[in-house]
Amino acid sequence: MxxxxxxxxxxxxxxxxxxxxxxxxxxxxxxxxxxxxxxxxxxxxxxxxxxxxxxxxxxxxxxxxxxxxxxxxxxxxxxxxxxxxxxxxxxxxxxxxxxxxxxxxxxxxxxxxxxxxxxxxxxxxxxxxxxxxxxxxxxxxxxxxxxxxxxxxxxxxxxxxxxxxxxxxxxxxxxxxxxxxxxxxxxxxxxxxxxxxxxxxxxxxxxxxxxxAFDPFLMNYRNKGKEDYVVFWSRLNQDKGFHELPDILHMMEKRSGNKIRLVVMGKFFDRYNERRFWSKVRKYDLKVEYKGFVKREELAEIVSRAKVLIYPSHVDGFSLVVLESLALGTPVVAYDIPAIKSIYGGLESVSIVNEFDKESMVENALRFYKMNEREIEEIMNGEKLMEFLKLHSSxxxxxxxxxxxxxxxx
CATH class of the missing domain: 3.40.50.2000 (Glycogen Phosphorylase B;)
Incomplete structure (x- = not known):
């Protein structure tokens, strides 16, 4: 051998x-x-x-x-x-x-x-x-x-x-x-x-x-209903664009005229960027719920019930975060970095906007956020996405x- x-x-x-x-x-x-x-x-x-x-x-x-x-x-x-x-x-x-x-x-x-x-x-x-x-x-x-x-x-x-x-x-x-x-x-x-x-x-x-690939157990959380919040989880550092989240959420609230809850999961990279993040949250008077590093079951439950994952990442080679969000039945808005375009381009469930274009990210995030459960489920259970998930589930x-x-x- x-x-x-x-x-x-x-x-x-x-x-x-x-x-x-x-x-x-x-x-x-x-x-x-x-x-x-x-x-x-x-x-x-x-x-x-x-x-x-x-x-x-x-x-x-x-x-x-x-x-x-x-x-x-x-x-x-x-x-x-x-x-x-x-x-x-x-x-x-x-x-x-x-x-x-x-x-x-x-x-x-x-x-x-x-x-x-x-x-x-x-x-x-x-x-x-x-x-x-x-x-x-x-x-x-x-x-x-x-x-x-x-x-x-x-x-x-x-x-x-x-x-x-x-x-x-x-x-x-x-x-x-x-x-x-x-x-x-x-x-x-x-x-x-x-x-x-x-x-x-x-x-x-x-x-x-x-x-x-993703763990197939995530598919069990799909189609269990949606709640009125958006989500982000990853390493909380500049590479993943987490410091842009308060700006994006603030713009979403101004455009929609409503308060929007953001749930954040992950570990902050350093104290400076943590303080920088919360300073913006206070400045804009945003509704942000920070969960820290959570267990897989809790993460799956939270992501699956979100209306949309906002993912302004600048550095990725594949993005398991995006893959797992799709497995959990939650659409994604992301920047057009090569990893996102090459893997997820062409999927209706992933809106890809120009890097640094926060206006387009806000517009597309609101489009998903304003959908009702039936509309989101229709997108998240489309034939093309289900074939994609089948390939990546093992x-x-x-x-x-x-x-x-x-x-x-x-």
Whole structure:
């Protein structure tokens, strides 16, 4: 049987590591039926507590995923590092960390690209990478212009669009070097969970279709009635446009002449942006209900009864938030970033407006908000959407799509 080496770090994360980690786990577990799996944890694990990492590693092995034996030796030899050090010296740390492994695989695969280790691990081995977000933005000037509009500057830390831009240029330099002749072996294939990571980075590769899936239990919450509120949930940071929500809600109220309740779920990225958000809420005298980080069942119940999800995100590679909202029977208004256009374009249940065009977002959000339950259900149960949801309701479909790409290059 062919040996597949999984190169990744987030399986050992001490906390929930996001949609990319869910994708990586669900696909890897299904690969056990097709390959002999060896897992090679990567250098970002050095940020976490060693004992926690060891415990998570043992839990993973109990599920039938064999971890490369050298990993425990490497972990003992290496000291825990700070996030800042990992941020500043990611390339050097990845190079040194990878030297501890003796790779014994026919092909290496990184299901969610979060570190540079694979470039050094694949010294004499075929390897492929899947991107869930762009590794970098290739059009520097366009990226800078967009950053200035949605990222801003945190006066307490000094970080902002300028530091984000400089980091992008540094990462772009690294990748351009690594993808050419700096490493012995160039990638066998690159892939994206949508077209977006490849379009934004200017890289060529395969597109996984379907790139992600939702838990079918969400479908049980559909068609159970709607209430008069709008919803937003995601990471509460600038990338997801959450600081634009008060402006959008205020404009909706002015245009409709009525108070509109917004329910927000998720964790604030930092205190500055949290204060900034609530300052706008008070300024406009808005009706905002903040739920924080809620359990899946409660989230499903809240989203399913909302009239519309307002999602002014500027950074996404696929958006599980949008997918899950559709599964729950709630329409969406979103900006026309590549991930949204490539995955959800053409669906009546997703209104896509020009990025930063708040007026159009307000107009389309109100269109859904003013619909009665029967009208919303008619849209949310249309044949095209139901076929779309059927395709994206099984991780087996995602794993099969990735498997097809890997076998193409074996």
């Amino acid at each position: 062919t040996t597949l080496g999984i190169v990744y770090d987030k399986f050992l994360s001490p906390s929930f590591a996001g949609g990319g980690a869910v994708h990586a786990y669900e696909v890897t577990i299904r690969f056990k039926n097709h390959f002999k799996i060896i897992y090679y944890p990567t250098s970002p694990v050095l940020v976490w507590d060693k004992e926690v990492v060891k415990r998570k590693a043992k839990e993973l092995e109990s599920q039938g995923i064999r971890i490369a034996g050298e990993f425990y030796e490497i972990l003992e030899e290496r000291e825990k590092i700070s996030r800042i050090k990992r941020f500043l010296f990611a390339d050097k740390i990845a190079r040194e960390f990878s030297k501890g492994y003796k790779v014994d695989a026919d092909i290496l695969y990184q299901p969610d690209h979060t570190s540079l280790d694979i470039f050094y691990l694949a010294r004499d081995t075929k390897y492929g990478i899947t991107f869930h977000v762009p590794p970098f933005y290739n059009d520097s000037l366009r990226y800078l212009r967009r950053l200035i509009k949605f990222y801003g500057v945190n006066p307490y830390t000094g970080k902002g669009f300028h530091t984000r831009f400089l980091y992008n240029e540094y990462v772009k330099f690294l990748y351009k070097r690594l993808l050419k002749k700096e490493v012995k072996n160039e990638p066998t294939f690159l892939a994206g969970v949508s077209e977006a990571p490849l379009i934004e980075s200017g890289l060529k590769g395969e597109v996984i279709k379907p790139g992600n 991780w087996d479909n995602v794993a099969d799509a990735v498997l097809k790409i890997i076998k193409k290059y074996l």
